[in-house]
Amino acid sequence: MTNPNYAEVAKVILEAIGGKDNVASAAHCATRLRLVLNDESKVNKAEIEKMDIVKGVFSTAGQFQIIIGQGTVNRVYAELAALAGIQEMSTADVKDAAMEKLNPFQRFCRMLSNIFVPIIPAIVAAGLLMGILGVVDKVGLGHLTDTWWFMLLDMFSSAAFNFLPILIAISAAKQFKCNPYLAATIGGIMIHPALQNAWTSGTGYETVNVLGIIDMPLLGYQGTVLPILIVIFVMSYIEKYTRKYMPKMLDILLTPLITVLVTGFLALVVIGPIANTVGSAISTFFTYALNNFGIFAGLLLGGSYSSIVITGIHHSFHAVELELIGNTGFNSLLPIWSMANVAQGGAAFAVYFLAKNKKTKAIALPSAISCLFGVTEAAIFGVNMKYGRPFIGAAIGGALGGAYIVFSKVVFTAVGVTGLPALAISAPGTTLNYLIAMGIAVVGAFIATWILGIKED
Numbered sequence: 001m002t003n004p005n006y007a008e009v010a011k012v013i014l015e016a017i018g019g020k021d022n023v024a025s026a027a028h029c030a031t032r033l034r035l036v037l038n039d040e041s042k043v044n045k046a047e048i049e050k051m052d053i054v055k056g057v058f059s060t061a062g063q064f065q066i067i068i069g070q071g072t073v074n075r076v077y078a079e080l081a082a083l084a085g086i087q088e089m090s091t092a093d094v095k096d097a098a099m100e101k102l103n104p105f106q107r108f109c110r111m112l113s114n115i116f117v118p119i120i121p122a123i124v125a126a127g128l129l130m131g132i133l134g135v136v137d138k139v140g141l142g143h144l145t146d147t148w149w150f151m152l153l154d155m156f157s158s159a160a161f162n163f164l165p166i167l168i169a170i171s172a173a174k175q176f177k178c179n180p181y182l183a184a185t186i187g188g189i190m191i192h193p194a195l196q197n198a199w200t201s202g203t204g205y206e207t208v209n210v211l212g213i214i215d216m217p218l219l220g221y222q223g224t225v226l227p228i229l230i231v232i233f234v235m236s237y238i239e240k241y242t243r244k245y246m247p248k249m250l251d252i253l254l255t256p257l258i259t260v261l262v263t264g265f266l267a268l269v270v271i272g273p274i275a276n277t278v279g280s281a282i283s284t285f286f287t288y289a290l291n292n293f294g295i296f297a298g299l300l301l302g303g304s305y306s307s308i309v310i311t312g313i314h315h316s317f318h319a320v321e322l323e324l325i326g327n328t329g330f331n332s333l334l335p336i337w338s339m340a341n342v343a344q345g346g347a348a349f350a351v352y353f354l355a356k357n358k359k360t361k362a363i364a365l366p367s368a369i370s371c372l373f374g375v376t377e378a379a380i381f382g383v384n385m386k387y388g389r390p391f392i393g394a395a396i397g398g399a400l401g402g403a404y405i406v407f408s409k410v411v412f413t414a415v416g417v418t419g420l421p422a423l424a425i426s427a428p429g430t431t432l433n434y435l436i437a438m439g440i441a442v443v444g445a446f447i448a449t450w451i452l453g454i455k456e457d
Contacts, residue, residue, distance in 0.1 A: 302402020
């Protein structure tokens with residue numbers, strides 16, 4: 001369909017999803033229609049999938065999503081909104097509507113996702129820049145580290161991690177519906193220069209006795225995740241109930257003051273130290289599992305990650321990855337996730353050769369290539385899950401690649417990117433093994449999918 005009639009496309013989609021009475025809310029992102037439906041059992045999925053303009057259909061986290069493509073989805077949405085009488089909504093509005101359909105565990109994971117996804121661009125930028133600077137040492141240009149521009153770039157690359165609690169505080173405040181500026185202030189308190197840098201705590205740190213019963217560590221929370229998350233969650237209730245009972249004429253003066261005083265005290269004296277211990281325990285658990293269960297851990301995590309992606313809760317893993325970096329200096333999980341992602345490309349590439357349907361071929365090849373750069377949606381939902389067996393083939397490839405990642409001890413120095421772009425954040429001495437693991441994942445997925453075959457009918 002070279003020049004699609006968008007009104008006709010919208011009409012067919014609306015009929016296939018059960019009519020306008022079945023649409024609770026709708027929005028669109030860069031490539032997909034995001035719909036919250038009253039009853040998904042009324043959807044004629046086959047009717048939607050056979051449309052030339054549609055590249056894939058899937059349901060996750062309470063949303064029914066239709067992949068249409070960049071530059072086209074907005075036109076289809078406009079026609080759909082007119083036909084169904086839908087008011088213009090943001091993806092955030094649709095996410096809020098979808099949250100109501102989730103169970104408590106899914107809501108918790110979605111909450112973490114909503115907090116961390118907005119700050120990922122800052123972390124990715126810092127991580128990539130950190131990786132690029134690391135290349136300077138790798139290629140024998142260490143003498144450049146004394147230059148003025150290297151000094152500046154080093155500052156740029158570490159800023160997001162040094163001030164991570166503030167970034168998380170602002171994003172968490174939006175999720176918990178409290179004042180983001182008060183939250184940022186609390187984040188600033190937790191990394192105050194008067195506190196020792198958290199990354200040098202291995203050399204020991206001072207404590208101060210509070211109220212004669214608590215030894216408060218004079219230790220900052222740079223690079224940590226769990227402490228600030230819990231603190232801002234608590235702050236949201238402190239602010240809410242202080243404002244509720246505060247006389248209106250005193251609200252603007254006393255509510256912020258009480259909120260900062262009480263939250264700041266709890267953050268440094270109670271919540272921070274306890275949460276830091278829990279965060280360290282989580283990092284220790286994953287480090288222990290990868291070091292002691294070895295290849296089995298890689299097989300399990302690499303093979304199961306894409307199934308987790310389908311549920312939509314994979315973004316919540318950013319919290320664990322950042323905690324790992326804060327406590328160990330390295331991200332040992334993201335390289336395994338990367339294997340699962342590129343394996344989806346290997347499976348989609350096999351589908352390109354196995355399929356006879358021209359539309360399938362047209363979607364499979366670019367989807368396979370995009371997986372090598374960390375973009376997997378089209379391959380997972382538009383190709384591999386559609387036929388089932390390629391998704392199993394991708395899981396096999398991801399498991400094999402993940403096993404090699406753990407075996408060769410490949411780690412990253414940041415979060416956010418997978419596939420080929422992640423070469424920039426691979427730790428010194430692990431780049432070659434990362435490339436080998438990618439090859440194992442892609443080829444393994446391709447061979448497994450080729451053996452399993454596909455049934456196009």
